[in-house]
Amino acid sequence: MGLFNRLDQTVIETSVRGTELLEAPLLNKGTAFTAQERSTLRLDGLLPCRVETMQDQLDRAKITYNKQTTDLRRHVYLRSLQDNNETLFYAFLQQHLTSVLPIIYTPTVGKACQLFSEIYRKPRGLFISHDLIDSIDQMLANVPQDIKVIVVTDGERILGLGDLGIGGIGISIGKLSLYTAIGGIDPYTTLPVTLDAGTNNQELLDDPNYLGHRYNRLDEERYYQMTDAFIAAVKRRWPKVLLQFEDFAITHASPLLARYQDQLCCFNDDIQGTASVTLGTILAAAQRANVPFKDMRVTIVGAGSAGSGIAETIIQAKVAQGATEANARAQIFMVDRLGLVLDNQPDLYPFQQALAHPVSITKTWGTTGERADLLQVVEHAKPHAIVGVCGQPGIFTEAVMKQMAKNHSQPIIMPLSNPTARAEAIPEDVLNWTEGKALVATGSPFNPVKIGETEHVIAQCNNTYIFPGIGLGVLAAKASRISENMLQAAALELSQISNGDFSPGDSLLPPLEDLAVVSHKIAVAVAKQAIADGYSKLESSDAAIEQAIEAIYWRPKYQKTLAS
CATH class of the missing domain: 3.40.50.720 (NAD(P)-binding Rossmann-like Domain)
Known part of the structure; x- marks a missing residue:
């Protein structure tokens, strides 16, 4: 059964108890655990006596968030909230999306990647290096989830900041946060990965706090040995996964896409x-x-x-x-x-x-x-x-x-x-x-x-505006590949959404608070194109596509927790 089992959309059961449960961010509800749940799950005495609603918790989180004095501190606070209570984190993102988007993602995520080793608190995602390529299958087995979306980087070209080594995993974490907050992808099915190929950033190599390998980047032979081993292991464990390449340098971005795009469902977000x-x-x-x-x-x-x-x-x-x-x-x-x-x-x-x-x-x-x-x-x-x-x-x-x-x-x-x-x-x-x-x-x-x-x-x-909808459409349609036609369909849909009634000075794109709606419409367009291209066996009717999207759509709501 693993960490937990969903009985339906409102009830889950779990074998974990007490402090172990409170340390599981995908199960933890903190002060929102009911009196009955506290008794059956051995939480009595581990929490303050007051039972709060999610909105109570969100109000307190907003107060704490507002007390942070810099964007980087706000970013670190949100990451700590995610590490403690994933459901509350996503509810917070959705409730304050316009204001927190620049904090959890660009531009603040760039600074967070630069200071990754300094602000590192809790493990999240996988760190894979060349010296462990014979153990990648075991590494993936250490992640018990049924993974549906992976965002992988090697940290060599993070935004416009260059080589940030393993700090690049901050980008993978940020992108997956948006897959969930905007695209409705279940966070339990997402995995950030960094390929630690070394770094040519001398500041990192000289930094005593740097958590990655302290050697220059791998030569081409060893680099592709590592990426080949990683892709092969992913195909063995999760053959239907959606894999997104993120922030690879020019020397590797296009070659990696060409090398693997016919082997599994993948795309490069920086290129495509x-x-x-x-x-x-x-x-x-x-x-x-x-x-x-x-x-x-x-x-x-x-x-x-x-x-x-x-x-x-x-x-x-x-x-x-x-x-x-x-x-x-x-x-x-x-x-x-x-x-x-x-x-x-x-x-x-x-x-x-x-x-x-x-x-x-x-x-x-x-x-x-x-x-x-x-x-x-x-x-x-x-x-x-x-x-x-x-x-x-x-x-x-x-x-x-x-x-x-x-x-x-x-x-x-x-x-x-x-x-x-x-x-x-x-x-x-x-x-x-x-x-x-x-x-x-x-x-x-x-x-x-x-x-x-x-x-x-x-x-x-x-x-x-694009990738959360692409991910939702691909998963709903169970598409085996991402075609150029599917990407064109996403772009065309975005342009059509953008060109309703407009006045001089209006934005060329829909407001950020509408991103979830935009992503839903793009998901429908992508799913339809996947069916037309022969990469999905889903029925092509609007009703069938909408039903498939709703069946996998995750919303940040607390579920009743039962002891198994």
Whole structure:
């Protein structure tokens, strides 16, 4: 039976008693245990005499939360609440989602990852290293749950902060928290994992408190020995699991996805999730700006795995709307730290080569120098949208923004890098430089900006709009794979949700407090596409899909606890 057995949606039974029960976060109700439960589960005397409701506990938790003096302290408090009482933690997240989202996830989670070894309190998730690859089956057996969703990272490229070693598991924990709080995924079926491949961060190697392996990152042979062993063990124990790759460096992100995407149901959120939410936002912005998406030109600043994933997703969407692939590719302009990506560059990865423009384009433009810089690209290509995923603050300069506004009446400006300090531009600057013309979306949260009489609400184009719904749809449909069509369906659904009635200054995306509703609609769209693609045997009717979603949907409510 394991830790507990659900008799139905309101009753569970468990064999654990006393302090052991109070230390089990998925079973602990703290002061909400009833008098009868306290007697039968040997809790008498271990709790204060007052029996509280969940709302009583939430009110006390809010008071304590408000007393924390920094965002990092608020993050640590929420993590301690999660480690003590998981149900209450998720109820708190849902009740205060808009205000706590930046605390439990980006941007504060970046600081928490940097200080992971310092703020570490209780174990959560699995830490797998090369020297233990022969024991991975036993490690997975140490996790008794029926795992349905895994988020795995190797910590090499955390947000825009770089190599944080095992501290990257904070991202996995944060993502899974949102799978549950927004997507309704049962937390008992989720598992955060970090692959401890070492670190090249000298500060961590020199830090006496660092909890990971103190050696430089593994060479390629040993690295893939470890990932192969991990994937093989996961397939043996949980062959139908949904596995999300998170924050892997450019050298491994695309190769890992290509290596394993046909072996189990997996996706890379930085490549595919970011691409999907960006596409959804651009589709919404195109309608606002009255620009046919098929004809849109887009500049992407940052030619790594995330930027290239966005480009390929936009190209696929354009082709689906009737464009030829050649024309769609010609409308995408990738810019790296040296300028426009050209096909004569010797150091391009294959996925970058497919997006490179011929070197002759700069001669056609009459630009000086072999590589056109960002301003020259904007002057000559006249993109309708500019997307930043390079983590270089300030690269969207005043000159670039003014040129965008000169080219188009409503330029689409998307500085998406996280955390906030890594954003390519600040929305207030962008709107001032464009005289309020720009349609702006960012990766991190920003306050509204008032230009003249119009208040501009800044959309947060964050994967949070996408991955919880993808997870819910995949699990409800019992999909065996995640197809590009399913990701496109998620983006299209997001754009349709976003484009109801709107006024000048309105956000390009739905408000954060509607994320659960958005995720539900995306889950339906993803499930339908999984069925159409042949990756699910679920009946395709709306009623069958809704029933499948409701059957697995988890809500943070206390259940009556019985002794087994």
